[in-house]
Amino acid sequence: MPSSALTFKKSIATVSLSGTLPEKLEAAAAIGFDGVEIFENDLLTFDGSPADVRRIASGLGLEIAIFQPFRDFEAMPDPIRVRNLDRAERKFDVMQELGTDLVLVCSNVQPAAIDDPARAAADLAEMAERAHRRGLRVGYEALAWGRHVNRWRQAWDIVRQADHPALGLIVDSFHTLALDDDPSGIAELPGDRIFFVQLADAPKLSMDVLSWSRHFRNFPGQGALPVQGFLDAVLRSGYRGPLSLEVFNDEFRAAPARLTALDGLRSLIHAEAEAGHGSGLPAPPVCSGIEFLEFAVDAPARERLSGLLSSLGFHHAGRHRSKDVDLYRQGGVNLVLNSEEDSAASEHFQMHGPSVCAMAFKVDDAARAIARAEALRCVLWRERVGDGERRIPALRAPDGTLIYLVDDKEARRSIWEDDFHLFAELPSATQPLLGIDHVAQALPFGRMDSFVLFYRTVFGFVPESLWELPDPYGLIRSRALVSPEAEPGHGVRLPLNISESRRTATGRFVSATSGAGVHHVAFATADAATLVEDRLAAGAPFLPIPANYYDDLAVKHPLDDKALDGLKQRELLYDRDGQGEAGGEFLHAYTDSFDDRFFFEVVERRGGYRQFGAVNAAIRMAVQAQLREGARPELYLD
Amino acid sequence: MPSSALTFKKSIATVSLSGTLPEKLEAAAAIGFDGVEIFENDLLTFDGSPADVRRIASGLGLEIAIFQPFRDFEAMPDPIRVRNLDRAERKFDVMQELGTDLVLVCSNVQPAAIDDPARAAADLAEMAERAHRRGLRVGYEALAWGRHVNRWRQAWDIVRQADHPALGLIVDSFHTLALDDDPSGIAELPGDRIFFVQLADAPKLSMDVLSWSRHFRNFPGQGALPVQGFLDAVLRSGYRGPLSLEVFNDEFRAAPARLTALDGLRSLIHAEAEAGHGSGLPAPPVCSGIEFLEFAVDAPARERLSGLLSSLGFHHAGRHRSKDVDLYRQGGVNLVLNSEEDSAASEHFQMHGPSVCAMAFKVDDAARAIARAEALRCVLWRERVGDGERRIPALRAPDGTLIYLVDDKEARRSIWEDDFHLFAELPSATQPLLGIDHVAQALPFGRMDSFVLFYRTVFGFVPESLWELPDPYGLIRSRALVSPEAEPGHGVRLPLNISESRRTATGRFVSATSGAGVHHVAFATADAATLVEDRLAAGAPFLPIPANYYDDLAVKHPLDDKALDGLKQRELLYDRDGQGEAGGEFLHAYTDSFDDRFFFEVVERRGGYRQFGAVNAAIRMAVQAQLREGARPELYLD
Incomplete structure (x- = not known):
């Protein structure tokens, strides 16, 4: 740990957590956050005064770090400009009752907003001056879908132009990274002019940025945005305020607040440590x-x-x-x-x-x-x-x-x-298994992000890309967490599977076991053909693979008849990645499931094949379903 | 009904239905489809031969209308070209076993594909000639994400250039309408050169077209694409083949196959009738x-x-x-x-x-x-x-x-x-209610499309736009179906609500009643203030609305103190649409829920307000949750 290590206050926006406002505050405090952002809607729906919120938070040991958001303020045409300043005064009243000195103003999205940075700066300076008279401060943030201001640098230029001590910049990793904007210049800003920092990650999705932001954000380390680089830039600026999580996520809205809060705090501790700060985090295990x-x-x-x-x-x-x-x-x-x-x-x-x-x-x-x-x-x-x-x-x-x-x-x-x-x-010689190749887990719906964060932060495992596997009764989404050292016969590979449907193999596992857990265990071997042949002879219940699969395999891959026949006779599935000589191959066979709970797999990796035979998962799930349901062709063929 | 009315054969792709292949066939037959498209993956996972599929289908009275898809065929560089023709011959074998004469070739998505329509035409002519020798036919379809061919007109130009009687065009409403392509020119094509027609609708989503297509398609009438105009153009061409549904939808994959098949057939019967054909569909009721x-x-x-x-x-x-x-x-x-x-x-x-x-x-x-x-x-x-x-x-x-x-x-x-x-x-004079303004229903997760189709086709109701309502314990999605004649005090309005979370008011209703049903009933009045005042005095359990709500209302809307106080004293919520004089107003109050099952609302619409006060739903849900959970501020304020 560098000697300059700092510990930052950790905060979370109430919108990130499920429940009523008191439940959110209670969860944030119980898990160990230092403060919260009060999201305005949580206050409006709360059956008590802002002073009550202040008392609850203070009783729980929570600081109210900020009140947010104040929308559509700057650069409006004149009659609205005056009303907006009145609006600000009413919200300053609320802030004083809440006991917070900072309000987040996000960039205007109204069609009526004027594209004039000088006008925006003048309005914000006026608001800041009014705030200042009450001992309050204003932070200005660029929304990724702001009408005229959507980049941090635009917001900063306006803040600099306004030049008021009670006006500062607020930066948010999502708004910056969702637009592929470069955060590195934030490091050059004076750190004390950054009033607040919001962190959120998100999976890579090609959709409009507003929907992406409102439904799919998650905590740093759960998504695919380069949040760490953003945080590094922010901390290099000399910023010493809180690090705060602001996440809009449909699944988090529905999950128990304490589980979400725990993930949030884990994510912040990890991000802080990765940035070379915090109170000490040993390196992940190999x-x-x-x-x-x-x-x-x-x-x-x-x-x-x-x-x-x-x-x-x-x-x-x-x-x-x-x-x-x-x-x-x-x-x-x-x-x-x-x-x-x-x-x-x-x-x-x-x-x-x-x-x-x-x-x-x-x-x-x-x-x-x-x-x-x-x-x-x-x-x-x-x-x-x-x-x-x-x-x-x-x-x-x-x-x-x-x-x-x-x-x-x-x-x-x-x-x-x-x-x-x-x-x-x-x-x-009688023991042809090399080791455990991978252990696949079925997760309850809505919990993928939580498991990814756990394995990524605690063990340093790397998430691989997301696969969609068609079970006959619904879609399975699968993502493997892999130890960085994983090579055939070495390392740890954990495919995590999730299904919205309760009728799929994954959904049935989650229902049957009332929770998550290991759904299948794959053993590595250097010679799947011999192993499966021997084990079939010993009565191992390998799944029978439909002949149509092999007919199609012959069309898809350049396998000669002998190779194809060798696979077919042993119920072996086949995949390859890469092209020609560089291609790796994968031979694997599954057993039927044990009490509809878990099953085993035997896999042979050749030539650096790195995947898990996802293309064949549909075959496995259909055959398992047919065995389970008795939906065999005989029934229809009398 | 026009005297030229025709009845078209109705078909559905197996990928549209949940289950194993025999289950899909059984559901399509039981509901009354004439035929099916065999989606290749359903055949590969089936533990029986193509001839077995033929026997099952024929025993159920189902025609196999087409085998699909055959991918990445045309305009490939030379060594692959030859392999692709071999690949086609293998699939012709399968088709002959299946007993279908038509295969769907979708436009090539491979990076290696050559951008040369003449080459594509030559390849397809060669494939068609080989098919012809076996008494088979080839249909060519433009995928919306095809590498070089993604519009129906490009596909048609290639088919015309190939000029082979066993090669025709296949058109698909999704691939056409997802790109905002104009289908009207299809009416000018010779109808007998269109070999097959696939229909699918989809909600308007701003995302990449491949993800949109693979997860969110639905049946005509369930989405927002102008499928009817597409179908009209196709039928004006003189096309007389089957109308077939091809839908990739995560929810349909998980839903019971017969429910989905019933919706599909209902959708086709309706679309056919709207196009002026079919065996007679009386006009919807007023x-x-x-x-x-x-x-x-x-x-x-x-x-x-x-x-x-x-x-x-x-x-x-x-x-x-x-x-x-x-x-x-x-x-x-x-x-x-x-x-x-x-x-x-x-x-x-x-x-x-x-x-x-x-x-x-x-x-x-x-x-x-x-x-x-x-x-x-x-x-x-x-x-x-x-x-x-x-x-x-x-x-x-x-x-x-x-x-x-x-x-x-x-x-x-x-x-x-x-x-x-x-x-x-x-x-x-003692009965101030005018009528029932709206009846809101809670639907089980995954069933919105089904209910929209029912009310839209059977009653001619019009779906309004989708709202997202933040319940403290998860998001509610709400969409109203409204009779075209609906005016205040007149017509039928049915907001349909759905929630992925089982902890929301909607989710709890669905769990508690083990199904869908009426979640709240709103009564119309011309004077909500007087009514609510009288009823509060009579002990009606109207929800107490937080003071913070009114503080914010004063900031949001130009209401004078008297008006605001009038609302506040009567627990009335407020909304307005439109601007200034043209704006309509909405005053409404909710009761607490009866056994956590249903509740009542009183609404006053002023000046043509057309919505349902969705902006206030969050307040209602939070207050109901607080009353239910006992999560009252007193608990934290001792």
């Missing part, structure tokens, strides 16, 4: 892979799941020294089946049925990773352990799944030797 | 108002609701001759409280709790309206009646609410005199 996955099961589910794992070539490799916990292993893959009563796993089983209750990431430094997670307001978890057994540091993902952190620096096998009676190892 | 609303209640709910109605100035005006049904009346408003056991109302009560189970529209000709509804595949309903009682024709709205049709030509009061013991009328 995640080299997944050490194990733990399944919560009861005794009958354990029997069935161990049968499924056996058919996939896993062997019973160990038994926990003190708990009702078994280890199944193949090559680099460790799967733990936990049926211990009165444990975190049994609690998970009660709530969600048979499911993955924990993932263990191999990291370079578990203690540092835990310190980072704690600084980012994650919930840490300490398991009960028996005498001499290892306590593995852990935290909870946003869905409650445990994430264990297994230290790569220590002898990796020791967690098994410490806690398990291990049985004799089998010859490695 | 709806002059709402004769009554019927509430399903049990005895305790009846007591409470009659108490609420009394406080609003209603009087007990009659009792049904044979049923446990009461009439409450004020001025032009009739409200029926039905607590008859073993009735449609009691069934409605069992399922939805106290709620509006029927609306009665006053129409110019009930028999004609019923005939139209039947032709548009509506579900009609016949009530049980006692001796000498009137049977009122009725149909079911998409949510199951009954819509009675009361014939304006007959003596309007007779339905009351026929069926009710009427008590002595009160002096009209």
Whole structure:
């Protein structure tokens, strides 16, 4: 951490949170914000006076950083100009009752507004002078869809021209970056002339900027805008005021306010640290892979799941020294089946049925990773352990799944030797799995941004591009978070899937387990054909792939008949990326799902293929649906 | 109906419907489509051969009208050209197995495609010649995002240049209208050179055309594109092939296939009739108002609701001759409280709790309206009646609410005199209500398009623009369907509200009543101030409006202190549209909700105000939420 590190006050606009005004204030305070922006509509709908709001906020330890917005003020023709100044005086009354000294004036959007920066400057100077007499200040912000002023530099030129100590500039990352405007010049401004800074991110969407702004903004790190560069420029100016989140988002409006507030604070802490400031955030862990996955099961589910794992070539490799916990292993893959009563796993089983209750990431430094997670307001978890057994540091993902952190620096096998009676190892030739290639999770609708932020900030994972997968019963949106080091057989890859429809495989998972969680686990192998052929012979329930798929594959890709036949006989799906010699290939097969909850996949990556076979997901989902619904052609073909 | 009326075969693309391929075929057949377009992905994911699809379709009485799409074919550089022709031959095999003679080739989107219409024509002629040898045909369509060909006229020029009898043009309303392209020239084409016509509508959205097309298309009449003008031009060409719906829509993917198929067929029947063809569709009714609303209640709910109605100035005006049904009346408003056991109302009560189970529209000709509804595949309903009682024709709205049709030509009061013991009328001076101004409905998520189509086609109502209303717990989208004749005190206005969030007032209504239905009823008056003042004195539970609202109103509108105070003392909200003298005004007050299910509103329209006070909805929803949640400022102010 540089010695110049500063800690900024952190604030959030009430419009970013769901609920009534008191609920919003309560959530912001409970999560640890220093202040709030009072969004005018939240005040208008509140059944109490501005002084009541001041008392509630102050009782909660919250500062009211700003009152906003004051619209359509500057550069109006004359009769309206006078009325606008009266309007300002009425709002100054409100501000004084609220106990805030700053108001945000956003650039005029009215068709009647005059395109005259000098006139705008004169109006704002007059407003600032009136504010000044009351000990108040005015901040002027360029709206991206302002009638004549929509860039920060235009707003700054007007502020400079007005030249009044009670008038300053307000900058907002969304309004700047949505227009692809360059924020770097903000660094050259005098920092004390910037009165307030609003931060928001957004996904890249090609739509009109107003709709984009009103519905799809999100917190820094959740979207695709270069918010960090914007913040760096702002802080280089010498700005020392609050960093405040202003987000308009349909999903945030509907989500519990405390969850949103937690994400907001996590986002600000991370952005501040990335800018070289804040009270200390250790570097993210280097995640080299997944050490194990733990399944919560009861005794009958354990029997069935161990049968499924056996058919996939896993062997019973160990038994926990003190708990009702078994280890199944193949090559680099460790799967733990936990049926211990009165444990975190049994609690998970009660709530969600048979499911993955924990993932263990191999990291370079578990203690540092835990310190980072704690600084980012994650919930840490300490398991009960028996005498001499290892306590593995852990935290909870946003869905409650445990994430264990297994230290790569220590002898990796020791967690098994410490806690398990291990049985004799089998010859490695009989264990063709290399490791866990990826773990796909199903998320409840509206929670994608929250999970992306968690994995991106806590672990430093990188979000890949968004895919849309057509399930027969609705669309799935899928986005993978990948550790920067991920190479075949190495690193962590977590595709996150979400569906508006409750009838899709993802939607059904979320309903069935009443939450998010691991929906499928993909194992890496160097030879999918041999592996699947052997496992089919052992009775593994690989999904039957329709013949039409292979007919179309022959048309799409230059595969010879032998290659095609090899795929077809083994129910293997195929994809390639890149062109010709540079192209990578992907061979994969899925199992049917276990209790309509989770399923397994075997994947072979050739030549640097980086994706997840998304083009074939529609086939998998249709076949799983046909098996589930019994909607087989036989029914129609008598 | 013109004597030249033709009936066209009606078809739907499998991509428009949810489910597995057999489910899609079954739904299209059950609803009454003549044929389907087989969308290639639905075939690839199907666990049976193309011949199996043919057998299923034929068993269901469905023709396979076309196989689609064949992509990225024409004008490719040489090595690919040859492969593409091979690719076509493989797909011809599939078509012959499927038993369809037509394939849709959509214009090439590949960067490698050559910008050379002559080359495109030569390639398509070669493909058509190969198709011809097998008795097949090729249709060429301009995709709106085609690399070089994206307008129907470019595609037509290429088809004409290729000059092969087995090559024709395919036109699609979305691809044409999304680019604001003029379809009128299609009327000049030789109709037999148009091989196929695809119809889709879409809401006006400012986004890239590919995303718009892939997620937001809907059926003709559900969106805002001038599909009817497109269809008129196509039919003037002499085209006599099928009319087919091709819609990509996220909500349709998730909705039950039969519901979507029914909407699709209704949309086609309507579009065909509007074009002056089809097997006869009587004109829509002229709806002059709402004769009554019927509430399903049990005895305790009846007591409470009659108490609420009394406080609003209603009087007990009659009792049904044979049923446990009461009439409450004020001025032009009739409200029926039905607590008859073993009735449609009691069934409605069992399922939805106290709620509006029927609306009665006053129409110019009930028999004609019923005939139209039947032709548009509506579900009609016949009530049980006692001796000498009137049977009122009725149909079911998409949510199951009954819509009675009361014939304006007959003596309007007779339905009351026929069926009710009427008590002595009160002096009209004591009954300040003029009628029902509007009836707002809450719809389940994903069903807006379905309801818009129903009211637009069956009743000829006109959809007004979309409003977004911020409930404290999520966004509400609101769109009113209004009878063309609607004037204050006249006509029918039905705002339809929808919310993705289950925590909003709309979302809670849908959850609580497990369906859609009437969420609030607004009564028209000529003097809201006097009415509300009298009713507040009688204990009517009008919502308390926050003082902050009036402070802001004073800033927004040129209201003098007396006017403002008059509003404030009566909990009246205010809006105006237009400017100055031309401006209309709106005064309205809401009641608290009855069992968190429905509530009432009193409205006064002055000077041609046409909206619904949407700007004030946020206030209403916040106050209702505060009353409901007990999130009152007192809690924070001790």
